[in-house]
Amino acid sequence: MKLKTDAKNVSYLVIIILILAFLVAVPFISKPYTVILLKNILMFVALTLSWALFSGPTGYISLATAAFYGAGIYTAAYLGDVLPLPVMVLCGGVASFLLALIIGAITLRLRGIYFAIFTLSSVELIKHVLHWIEITVLGKRGRPVVKVSDSTVFYVILIIVVLLLVTTYFLKRSRYGMAMSSIGSCEEAAAHIGVNVVRVKVFTFALSSFFIGLTGAIMATGLIYIDSQIAFDLNYSFFPTLMATFGGLGNIFGPVIGAVLFSYLREILITKFPYVYMLIFGLVMILTILYLPNGIIGLAQTIKVKFLGGKDATATGRKVN
Amino acid sequence: MISFINIFVNGLLLGGIYAITAVGLSMQYGVARILNIAHGEFIMVGAFLTWMLHTSLGINPLFCLALVGPILFLLGYLVRHYLFKTLRERTPSPAAFEGNSMLMAFGLLFVIQSLAIFIWGKSIVGYSFMPYSVYLGEIRFAANRLVIMVAAVAICFLFYLFLTRTRTGKAIRAASQDSDAAALMGVDINRMLTLCFALGALMAGFAGVLVSMDVKLNATMGMEYTIIAIIVIVLGGLGSIPGSLVGGFLLGIFGSIVSGIEPGLTLAAYYLLFMVLLLVKPSGIFGR
Amino acid sequence: MQLLQVEKLTKNFGGLTAVSGVDFHVNRGEIMGLIGPNGAGKTTLFNLISGTYVPNAGKIVFNGESIGGLKPNYICRKGLVRTFQTVKIFPEMTVFQNVLMGALFGSEGKTWPEANAETGEILDFTGLTPLSDTPAGSLTLVNQKRVEVARALAAKPRLLLLDEMMAGLNPAEVAESMELVTRIRDRGITIIMIEHVMKAIMNICKRIIVLHHGKKITEGTPAEISTNKTVIEIYLGEEEQAHAGS
């Protein structure tokens, strides 16, 4: 049994490394358009993995992704021309991390849908306040962002995705990961068995936001000019939630698959038929909730169990606190 | 003094529309446990239908209440019957149902919004309805807002009578308070929940008709109304129509004070108020 | 040698005083019973001691340290662990993982191998080893309750609070549970148990305290309690109701 899982893990690792090697080579071997396409897909992979890092195990549905993404974007707009790129991107992550500590600390007492609508409102609150400050205090709406070449952005996002994969993998297998899933499973029991639920929740929330902030900061460099409406777009809260739910939260590949499928679909539809995309997006969300409670990954596992036998150990389902 | 009274009156006028915005969602979440994030989209559809009926067929917007309401009722009925009812049957625990139904309502939001854009486009539309003022002594009322408020309060009142005086209304209230006991008394819970959700959509339709008489419309206007509805419910209490009226007027006055001070921050103040309310009354916010 | 002292402990819920000025203590190494009709405030008392709720007034001293108002996770790590009346296990995790949670987080500074070894030992002790790899959510009620106790034991408690561990069990299962409770005591763990199953309480507790409407009515040995007039009136009356109802 042990040997078998090891062999399986090794083959997964080989596949992942091959895919990564291919991605690293892409800017040298393919057209500029492909780089932009893959960059946008990887961006959603990063956002979805970040979202799943916190919301997957804990079951708290966060709709604040757009707030952290926006914090990263604004960091880039303000620091992009003063700091070297890596430092600036890091600052975007730190800004989101700090913002998440604040939001996390005040939402501790909220469970279930209350947490979801609170985080959703936090995006809107920040957007409106920023807008007001820009109009009345600064007298100027929005800011330009320093432009960075597409292939640089592509590599930075690739690094973020790899960091996320590694972080998710090791967290899951750590003591800390056990604590996170115990919170999703039964928070009260977790607290009474010695888990510091407050610390685990807030820190994980902030960690996931750190990656979202990194992504926002680097993606901002492709936007040329940003304002509060662009930076704090609620769609960036909805997309990762749906992509992860659609892919399935049972294991690390679920969010990746969900993000890749949907962002590819988005890339082909968004310029010509943006509302077809929205329509499909909404329909798939409804159908996923109705018929695929464990997402694509869960479906794959069910099929595997049905036809090949064996134990279904990874599908844990979508939990809601 | 006059400006203070004006702010107050404005608040009251806004309050009517806020109340009727909330009544529907209050029913849907209070009885059927569906936090229908797409509630504002139902309002938006109601508003656009009214705009269409008024501008292309010249129908009086007030008369549209009788046309638009039933359409939204039917829409709500179908949504609950084909989507949320199925979800309920497939979801084990009530807590999981609440979370999943909220996510599903997000999906619904996208579907309704994109369909609305296919049909009505992305631009801002509107018509003017009674664009003059009436005076009561020194105090100025916008005529359309006065009509809206009177209509909103009247609809809430009629709905209240329906819930408290008719057999069906009483069955709905029984189902919301103690579903087991209601089931024992022979109430078909599932039918009641569907009816209740549809009535919520009907109220959203009415709200949409009234909204269209005052503001300009666009297909993405829904979210704002959903948030307003949730705030009103938090202020006034869940599942209670008098509560929604009180909450609506409170929020109306709050909004009109804020816009008296700094109009640019009105929406921000709503969100802030909402978040503070959530924190002050955490799990029990929607408690009765 | 007192392990726990509770003084004038009070908890209000709005207008209702669920626990009202309760005083008692627990000696090291004893099994103490806590009884009273439904709604008497027994679970609330556990909730106060284990940190679920913050008391409105009163003192809780555990092992010489005041713990009133501390967060549950700190209280657990000081060696005061509880189970719940309505089972609160981690349903998606296996039995082994449930117990491992207690071993990993219940006390400080344990390495994975130590926690694993400890979990194995506790599973043996509670007879759960054969179910080790089963998801806890798919177990029967009696086994779920057993998992909860095992998880609590893995946290290395000095004091264990058991809330209606035997409710809903058949007579054979009750007998097994009674035997388990005494074996736990023999490991040197002090126990307070809330129980409606009179046979169990009367047989294994040295001392019993009786709660009614949030107040402590009396305390004494099983013999004293079973002949106490007030207790018979309030408690046994309730028992009859419960029997009539079931």
Ligand SMILES: Nc1ncnc2c1ncn2[C@@H]1O[C@H](COP(=O)(O)OP(=O)(O)O)[C@@H](O)[C@H]1O
């Ligand atoms: N969280 C709470 N909020 C409000 N009332 C509560 C809460 N917990 C318990 N109560 C009330 O306190 C009283 C005591 O309850 P409980 O401690 O559960 O009784 P017991 O365990 O003895 O049956 C009951 O009347 C119960 O309704």
Ligand SMILES: [Mg+2]
């Ligand atoms: Mg109890």
